[in-house]
Amino acid sequence: MTLAATAGHLAAGPTPLAAASHGFLSPTGVEIAFVLVGLVTLGAAVVTVTTRQLVHAALWLVVALGGLAVEYLLLTAEFIAWVQVLIYVGAVVVLLLFGLMLTRAPIGRSPDADSGNRWAALTVAVAAAASLVWVVVDAFRTTWIDLDGPVAGSTAVTGASLFQNWVLPFEALSVLLLAALVGAIVLSRRAKADRATDTGRPTTPNGSDKGGVR
Amino acid sequence: MHLAYPAVLSVLLFCTGLYGVLARRNAILVLMSVELMLNAVNLNLVAFDVWLSKAAEETLHSGQALTLFTIAIAAAEIGIGLAIVLAVHRNRGTSDIDKLRDTAEGPDDDGPDDDGPGTGTPAAGPAAEKAEATA
Numbered sequence: 503m504t505l506a507a508t509a510g511h512l513a514a515g516p517t518p519l520a521a522a523s524h525g526f527l528s529p530t531g532v533e534i535a536f537v538l539v540g541l542v543t544l545g546a547a548v549v550t551v552t553t554r555q556l557v558h559a560a561l562w563l564v565v566a567l568g569g570l571a572v573e574y575l576l577l578t579a580e581f582i583a584w585v586q587v588l589i590y591v592g593a594v595v596v597l598l599l600f601g602l603m604l605t606r607a608p609i610g611r612s613p614d615a616d617s618g619n620r621w622a623a624l625t626v627a628v629a630a631a632a633s634l635v636w637v638v639v640d641a642f643r644t645t646w647i648d649l650d651g652p653v654a655g656s657t658a659v660t661g662a663s664l665f666q667n668w669v670l671p672f673e674a675l676s677v678l679l680l681a682a683l684v685g686a687i688v689l690s691r692r693a694k695a696d697r698a699t700d701t702g703r704p705t706t707p708n709g710s711d712k713g714g715v716r
Numbered sequence: 717m718h719l720a721y722p723a724v725l726s727v728l729l730f731c732t733g734l735y736g737v738l739a740r741r742n743a744i745l746v747l748m749s750v751e752l753m754l755n756a757v758n759l760n761l762v763a764f765d766v767w768l769s770k771a772a773e774e775t776l777h778s779g780q781a782l783t784l785f786t787i788a789i790a791a792a793e794i795g796i797g798l799a800i801v802l803a804v805h806r807n808r809g810t811s812d813i814d815k816l817r818d819t820a821e822g823p824d825d826d827g828p829d830d831d832g833p834g835t836g837t838p839a840a841g842p843a844a845e846k847a848e849a850t851a
Binding site for chain 1 (some may be wrong): 723725727729733740745755762763786787788793795
């Protein structure tokens with residue numbers, strides 16, 4: 503099927519529409535911007551999963567998520583972009599930083615940030631990336647997104663579709679958020695009650711030894 | 717825009733998150749890697765929704781709606797996950813997932829249900845660790 507599509511594309515080439523047709527080696531400005539921001543995003547993501555400083559990982563995650571918000575803007579999904587900025591960069595990263603502080607993550611380089619199966623993980627990730635990139639590029643090499651015309655993801659369009667077609671999942675999602683909130687509170691309260699009953703336990707030699715490992 | 721650009725970026729971000737989930741040892745770093753994987757899925761959903769909403773006459777914008785739902789579920793997931801990590805850190809003093817091996821079956825493991833009566837008493841070897849794990 504891709505062969506037929508390529509043949510059709512080549513057949514349409516000599517026509518006067520050749521200047522208006524898409525070229526793989528003549529990217530548009532949006533594509534160049536997308537690739538540049540994508541390189542920054544991917545680099546920040548790689549630093550996030552490889553750095554040995556735990557707080558730096560959370561801060562590089564901000565760069566990666568912000569870069570993804572810019573990619574959403576380039577794909578004309580404005581509402582998703584601002585939701586991404588508000589929730590991920592604003593809330594999730596702050597939660598992660600709070601978690602790092604509350605678990606007393608070491609400031610500075612921690613030698614055991616990566617586990618021993620790093621090379622197996624790298625093999626799995628590279629193999630998955632290679633096979634998926636091959637499949638995706640082979641499947642979509644003759645497909646273009648038309649970014650001209652009305653914006654596909656403005657707030658009006660997204661709100662209309664969300665509250666016309668997706669009302670029931672939206673309400674179910676609110677129930678799920680409530681359940682998650684109650685669950686987080688219950689988990690925290692029970693742990694605090696347990697700690698109040700036996701306060702002498704962290705001073706045992708085993709506890710101090712386990713704390714010294716980190 | 718060529719559709720391969722967002723698709724390839726999404727694949728690479730997903731595999732970066734996959735590497736992080738498999739290779740990291742701190743539980744919070746694993747949660748960060750899970751966030752990267754979820755964001756890769758979101759980018760795919762948005763790109764294909766923009767493509768299909770221009771290609772089709774009538775669209776439900778299902779990709780963008782699902783992206784919003786995924787973002788909300790990711791927020792719930794990170795809240796619950798951090799609550800669990802903090803509870804584990806309070807009980808055991810570590811957030812190292814390589815040490816949370818209570819249900820692992822191995823030759824050096826003699827059953828997880830032999831907790832001693834005194835959970836606070838300092839004992840020697842893996843028995844104290846077991847007692848602390850079941851506290």
